[in-house]
């Protein structure tokens with residue numbers, strides 16, 4: 001066993017390439033970011049390694065304030081005051097982000113766990129099980145459906161319902177409620193299909209997903 005030496009060397013070689021080949025062409029951008037940040041958007045997504053927020057939104061350093069965790073969950077205010085709630089408070093009250101996006105994704109392991117939180121397989125993962133309780137109301141929307149009967153359509157429903165639930169939790173945070181009341185903040189839910197490279201926008205009213213092109217046309221773009 002190489003204890004990760006090969007992959008660590010690959011990361012360090014990547015840093016070297018960044019320093020030697022990428023940084024010089026972007027030095028001005030990095031220098032402009034030396035003393036402050038003014039991101040437009042708080043982007044909340046899963047810790048899953050297959051999601052690259054900057055790649056799928058084609059954004060540069062300084063544009064997205066990113067919070068990642070297992071299952072892209074946002075505990076309701078007061079439930080679990082910790083990393084997620086403090087990042088939200090800071091992003092909204094101090095950085096004054098204009099948008100908060102919650103992005104769920106296909107083949108999410110956390111959604112598989114949420115499908116059946118009583119699964120004995122989770123007995124060895126007490127922290128994950130407890131964390132996933134923040135998504136339990138999304139599981140409840142599927143009714144009595146047994147985990148073993150859940151196909152891709154049901155898993156996608158669960159993933160989308162979870163994003164919608166987390167948007168609702170977001171509104172319980174005082175900084176978010178205040179910014180929404182002042183009309184200075186927009187919330188949006190996304191679903192990212194990894195193999196297709198497609199992002200869908202979730203409509204909170206209809207609970208349906210819409211292609212980006214359709215939503216974008218409403219911006220007059």
Ligand SMILES: [Zn+2]
Pocket residue numbers: 046047048070071072105107108109110111
């Ligand atoms: Zn995930």
